[in-house]
Amino acid sequence: MTTTAIADYAMLSDRHSAALVAKDGTIEWLCMPRFDSPSIFAAMLDDDAGSWSIRPSGPYTVSRRYMDATLVLQTMFETGTGTLVLTDALATGADADPHRLGASAPHLVLRSATCVRGSVEVDVRYRPRPEYGLVTPLMSVLDGGIRSRGGCGQTILSSPVDLVITREEATATVTLAAGEVLRFALRWAALDEPEPQVCGTEEIAAALEATLTSWRSWSKAHQRYEGHYLGLVRHSGRILQGLSYQPTGAIVAAATTSLPEEPGGKRNWDYRYAWIRDASFTMDALWVAACPDEASEFFSFMTTAAAAYEPGRTLQIMFGIGGERDLTERELPHLRGWRNSWPVRTGNAAWRQPQIDVYGALLGAAYRLADQLSWADSDERGFLVALADAAAHQWSRPDHGIWEIRGDPRHYVYSKVMCWVAVDRAIALADRLDAAGHLPRWCRARDEIRRVVLADGWSEEAGAFTQAFHSPDLDASVLMMPIVGFLPADDPRMLATIDAVAKRLTGENGLVYRYRNEDGLEGGEGTFVLCTFWLAQALALAGRVAQAREVFETAISYVNDVGLLAEEIEPGTGEQLGNFPQAFSHIGLINAAWAIDGALAEEQILC
Incomplete structure (x- = not known):
């Protein structure tokens, strides 16, 4: 059984x-x-599913860092x-243009082990298991390396x-001196490609240096x-960039599949796809954390992926990173899952759900990024106009909401508010x-939309805006109402x-749950990091800066x-739970930090 804590992982990315x-x-994924x-390699989901470790033979203590301004570990x-x-990296290639990070990525993992003091005995253990651990490949010795063949690829x-x-x-096992x-x-x-070639020591060193330079x-x-x-905001910007797929401009929700929402639980989903909502929010956050010069590529990807979209039908909420539509969900019964959290899944059945909030996510991002987009x-x-028409036409329909609840559609307040965002x-x-x-x-x-949400989204019983029309159940997603400008944060309601x-x-633990009512799924979940940052952001917008900082700093204490x-x-x-690292x-x-900065600046002006 895999015992590595989710927080014990670090991500490498080449934007592919x-x-x-x-x-x-140990590389476990x-x-x-x-x-x-x-x-x-998938040892994070089953000990027998492949890994590659380089570490001292005997006892040791560990510290880690990303090298300055990079995702090189x-x-x-x-x-x-x-x-x-x-030192570990996924090679990005050596493009001179910083706006093309990863464009020439050679699908190459780089690992350098350096003894910097005394001497260290080092163990190397290489266990490839392609196809999610189904295949034990044929390995053979080459001059300067190992050839592995099996499944749908070949590695050197x-x-x-x-x-x-x-x-x-x-x-x-080898002993290194200082x-x-x-x-x-x-x-x-x-x-069906030519067999990869062995890399020499100098070539590996040059590829690592090029990767450092590119980042x-x-x-x-x-x-x-x-x-x-x-430090946190800039690093988060690099993480979001690392979750983007350079060839198309798509952005994945996370780098993994089936890391659970509770240990041993069944809420294990595949997040390696481009959700319209998550990707749009990522582009929006990059406006704060980094210059989002990939905005045009992202909207071009969305336009192409949603080809032949018509306002009369619901926009598909997610796509494969190459624009694929069919993301049929299946289980991998041979994998035991992280800490026996089964089933392990690939694909995601949510691709079939109607979720009308996505119109607002896309048009909100287009509005924020208007100066970065080519409007020619x-x-x-036409795609953006069609989205606004769809929001104007479909806002009164029930849907499955932002949390993709797998029950009957309902009139979720968040979905209505985001339709308002779309037309606004x-x-x-x-x-x-x-x-x-x-x-x-x-x-x-x-x-x-505004009139109906104010009338039907407010619950006198709860004394708050709630999860769905005429419901007393709270839902943290309504914190987005002031964030998107539907109501001022200091409105009494x-x-x-x-x-x-x-x-x-x-x-x-001081963090916020998405909701506490039943959702029709087996098992439970932890407190939700994004919702906690939403609370901090809403508090900052309401002028409650000290409370906003307290909530924010509670959340970042779990980084x-x-x-x-x-x-x-x-x-x-x-303990950290769920897919990792999570774009949301x-x-x-990023957005909560930005709001707190703005609130602190406003305080200084007033003083």
Whole structure:
């Protein structure tokens, strides 16, 4: 059974795929050539599903960091005899243009082990298991490495030491003295491509240096946030960039599948796809944390993925990162799951759900990013107009809501508010959209949505806006009402709602649950990181800066040692839960920090 804590992972990304590295120097998750490809290593989901470790043979203590302004990881092992530094990266390639980070990524894992003090005996253990652990590949020795063939790909492990191959794995033990370096690389190629070549030591060193340069060039060209939480916000911006798929502009919700919402539970979903909502919010957050020069690529991807979209039907809420529509969900019964959290799933059945809030997410992002978009493309303008028309037409329908509850559709307040956002932002963009003729209908819809939400979304019993019309159940998603400008944060009804969420949805760990009512799914879940940041943001907008900072700093206290957040936090143990790293969590951090900065600046003006 996999025992690695979710918070013990760090992510590597080349903007095509991702790897997760545990604190002990083991890569326990790697998919190539895409985020959603079948895994090569999946030990985080089953001990027998593949891994690659480089670590000292004997006892050690560990510290880690990302190298400055990059997603290149350094792990320092202190032993009784010396110090070993392990440097890990997914090679981005060497594009001179910082706006094309990862465009020439060679599907190459880079690992360098350097003894910086004394001497260290190092164990290397390589256990590839393609196709989510189904395949034990054929391994054979090459001059300078190991060839592996099996499943839908082939890999070459470049190794400076001789590895002993058994049926299960390839291993080596070597002693390094101070100043000595071992450089490894793992290159992937499809079966119908030429066999990858072994990388020499100098080639690996050059690829690592190019990756460092690429990330630092991107950070220097893009990252302009200068607020109170500079380190966290800029790092979160890099994480969001690392969750984007460079070839199409798609953005995944997380790098993993089936990390559970409670240990041993069944709420285990595949998040390696492009949700319209999550991706739109990511683009919006990058406006704060980094210059979002990928905005045009993202909207081009959305326009293409939703090709032939018609306002009379519901927009599909998510797509594959290559624009795929069919994301049929299936279970992988051979995998035991993280800490026996079964089933493990690929695909996601939510792709079939109607969720009308996505119109507002897309048009909200288009409004925020208007200056970064090219408005010459008539297809994209027409797509955004069609979205606004759809929101104006469909807002009164029930749906499955932001939390994708797998029961009967309901009239969720958040969904209605985001339809209001869709038509409100479309009205503001009408000139750029060449849509003056649509304004009367959009204005009527905006006014009607507002009237109905204020009447039916408010519960006298709860003393707050609630999850759904005529329901007493609280839901943290209504905190978005002031964030998107539906109501001022200091409106008495909004203040009452903020107080109700803070009082009745906050867990013992100081973080916020999404909701507390039954949702028709088996098992439970932890407190939700994004919702906690929403509370901090709403408090800041309401002028309650001290309380906002307290909530914010409670949330960031759960960031792991390398600045990453999963989806949820277990309220009793403080353990991170859910897929990792989670775009939503880092989006929430960025936006809450921005709101707190604004509130602090306003306080200074008033003083």
